[in-house]
Amino acid sequence: MKEHPLYVVAYTLLVCALSALLLTTAHVHWAGRIAANENFARIAAMVGAAGFLRDGMENDDVIAVFTRQVKAVEHGDMALFEARDGAGAVVAYMVDIEGKGRYGAIRGILAFAPDRQHIHGLRIYEQNETPGLGGRIGTMEWLSQFDQLPMVVDGQPGIRISSSERGPNVVDAITGASMTTFSLAQIINTMVHRFLSGGAAVQPLDLGVGADAVTRATPGYPKGFTPPPHLREEIRRADFMVPDGISNLALNCPVSSNLGDEEPLRGTVSQVTDGIKKSDEQDYVEMFPGEPQWVQVDLGASKEIFCICVWHYYKNPIVYRDVIVQIADNAEFSDNVRTVFNNDHDNSSGLGEGKDTAFFARWWGELVDTRSGEDKLDGTFARYVRVYTNGGEADEDTRFVEVAVYGR
Structure with missing residues (x-):
């Protein structure tokens, strides 16, 4: 009989049922004690964090x-x-x-x-x-x-x-x-x-720079490079904290530039808001050399902006000059214009002397804080965002990868 297939099936089902019953009984029996132990561990952690816990305390x-x-x-x-x-x-x-x-x-x-x-x-x-x-x-x-x-x-x-x-x-x-x-x-x-x-309720802003979203290039200093006097020391950027409901308002928004109807040297200006942050050969917009170039994003209406993140071409080690970020209420940038970032330390671009630091373009992007209020829980309202750049320190052309505008 033990060799009969039904016996094997019945025996297996019986063992499984008994095992499940034992496990369930044990869990029910010990659940209260487990919960009590977990709760005591939390209480002890509170007493310890406050500085009240002493050796030998029962x-x-x-x-x-x-x-x-x-x-x-x-x-x-x-x-x-x-x-x-x-x-x-x-x-x-x-x-x-x-x-x-x-x-x-x-x-x-x-x-x-x-x-x-x-x-x-x-x-x-x-x-x-x-x-x-x-x-x-x-x-x-x-x-x-x-x-x-x-x-x-x-x-x-x-x-x-x-x-x-x-x-x-x-x-x-x-x-x-x-x-x-x-x-x-x-x-x-x-x-x-x-x-x-x-x-x-606040949480770290997700800039969408996971391993598959960017080109993880971390080049060193180029040979013969003379750093500008206001080049910052590179350290890991702290988490940027924002309230719930923040997203990239600029994604697929219309983009214009100082070139008007003329095409850039490489790419199209619409790539600036296509959501692609990689830095490969087809992933950037190359502007003309010789003077400050700019791209401008139209958010479609006045929006509450918490930060602006700019990615220049970063696969090579480049320090871009005179990076200036402005926001305004009209496309001509004549109404309620505010400069929210300016690292033109010598006013070579003619838009005013800036106090922000120069930086190597990197895959994590340059984040511009536009939060307002004492508790930093509000943004700044604007419809248009314009980013100027005056080429790179080694006579590189201005190359934009992406401009993201995070807000609600």
Whole structure:
């Protein structure tokens, strides 16, 4: 009978059913304890981030401190907790942080100092990163770098996690765990911006520069290159934080230029808003040499602009001269004209002396901040965007790849 096919099928089904029953029973039986353990890990992380956790504290003591000294408070749309010491003084504001690491969820507690200029502390209570590598984000040895770390430097909010940069708001990265620390930095910076903006929902802007969307060219300095005096040091750009609902308003919008009806040397001006950010032979518009050239995007109506991102041809190492970005309410640029970026340090283009720095064209684009308001939650209204460029430092022609205008 045991050799009968129906016996084998029935036996297999019975084993599977019993296994499922055992697993379900175990899950139901332990679900409460698992949830309690997870909740205690979060409570302990809050007590630790606030600076109240002491060696040898029993679980009941930790819960008692949390109950007595940590309270939920209102802060816009943000779930915020306030930690007070025994005398009733606020020592920290705390938020839950959660995001995706390389191998799973990262959960923790981020505490802000009462001065709103420093991180008070950081605790990670759940992560699935590689032990000895990304898993080090949960160790106090690494997390102690965040104690009283400045989160606002020169008026700009945000922290960095880097193995090459140095600065007051920079934390040493973990060698071999770049994906983990990059994700954690994004998680932290999102909450820093939300906290400082009154609890409003903000997130890093997606510029669409994934591996398949750009030409990952990172050339060095060309031979014989003399850098201009205002060339900036290249460091990783901080996340640009925006509210919900932001998109590229310029995609496939009409483009005009100083050439009028004349065609450029290469390409067509419509490529400037076609959404293609690559820097190959057919992906750029080459303008005529000898004077400042410009392209202009018509958004179709006045729109709220949060930033403008410009990609010049970047496959070769080129520093473009006199990059000037203006916005206006009419096509002739005579009504409500505003210059939002100008790195013409010597006024060689005749549009005014600029204070912005020169830069090597790179695949990540040059981002121009047009946010307004004290909390940077509003944009600037305009219909037209014009970008000037006066060739490259090595007598390169002006070459535009893409102009994106992010807003709503």
